[in-house]
Amino acid sequence: MKVLGIYGSPRPGGNSDLLLDRALAGAAESGADLDRIYVRDLKISGCLECGGCDETGACVVPDDMDDVYPRLQEAEVIIMAAPMFFYGVPAQLKALVDRSQALWAGRRLEKTPDQWKIYDHGQGYFIAVGATKGQTMFDGSKMMAKYFYDALDKSYEGGLFYARIEKKGTIRDHPQALQEAYELGRKAVAGDKSQ
Numbered sequence: 778m779k780v781l782g783i784y785g786s787p788r789p790g791g792n793s794d795l796l797l798d799r800a801l802a803g804a805a806e807s808g809a810d811l812d813r814i815y816v817r818d819l820k821i822s823g824c825l826e827c828g829g830c831d832e833t834g835a836c837v838v839p840d841d842m843d844d845v846y847p848r849l850q851e852a853e854v855i856i857m858a859a860p861m862f863f864y865g866v867p868a869q870l871k872a873l874v875d876r877s878q879a880l881w882a883g884r885r886l887e888k889t890p891d892q893w894k895i896y897d898h899g900q901g902y903f904i905a906v907g908a909t910k911g912q913t914m915f916d917g918s919k920m921m922a923k924y925f926y927d928a929l930d931k932s933y934e935g936g937l938f939y940a941r942i943e944k945k946g947t948i949r950d951h952p953q954a955l956q957e958a959y960e961l962g963r964k965a966v967a968g969d970k971s972q
């Protein structure tokens with residue numbers, strides 16, 4: 778099974794990176810074939826809202842998304858990880874998410890309205906960290922994740938959300954969180970959704 782990890786933080790080796798590393802290690806334990814996208818290494822424009830994808834399902838903007846689109850579609854499971862930046866995800870990741878509008882348009886062309894809530898291309902998960910204490914800081918990004926995966930024809934299966942995590946590597950002081958991430962990846966591939 779192909780499992781794609783999307784690393785959404787600009788900080789290499791940071792908290793969300795470490796959690797996603799563990800999740801992918803768990804997926805590998807269950808036999809996954811891994812792929813990784815580090816959004817910080819890519820040049821991805823924001824969506825231009827030009828309508829170019831409405832007729833074809835293909836984006837007209839030539840940039841690093843050209844390589845990302847097929848990988849989003851080939852993966853049967855996607856695990857996306859990100860820090861909270863101003864109660865959302867970092868701009869680099871948001872650009873990738875916004876550009877999935879082309880896949881949303883393609884799905885609208887392929888499926889009838891009664892099929893829109895049927896997901897035929899796998900599952901998606903979301904792991905997020907933030908420095909402050911309230912769980913509500915994740916609310917907007919959870920909705921973003923749900924509809925990102927909707928565009929990819931994948932069902933959103935939830936994820937892991939850790940507050941009060943700020944300094945680089947602080948998540949290492951939370952071995953239970955790292956174990957939960959490992960289990961998320963392992964179960965995502967093993968088909969066991971009892972998180």
Ligand SMILES: Cc1cc2nc3c(=O)[nH]c(=O)nc-3n(C[C@H](O)[C@H](O)[C@H](O)COP(=O)(O)O)c2cc1C
Nearest residue numbers: 786791792793860861862863864907908909942943
């Ligand atoms: C630009 C910026 C904005 C941030 N905004 C928030 C925020 O709105 N809420 C919050 O709890 N933490 C916020 N943080 C803190 C990060 O979410 C936190 O340090 C996180 O652990 C970083 O994860 P990473 O190491 O994976 O990048 C912000 C940090 C930066 C640099």
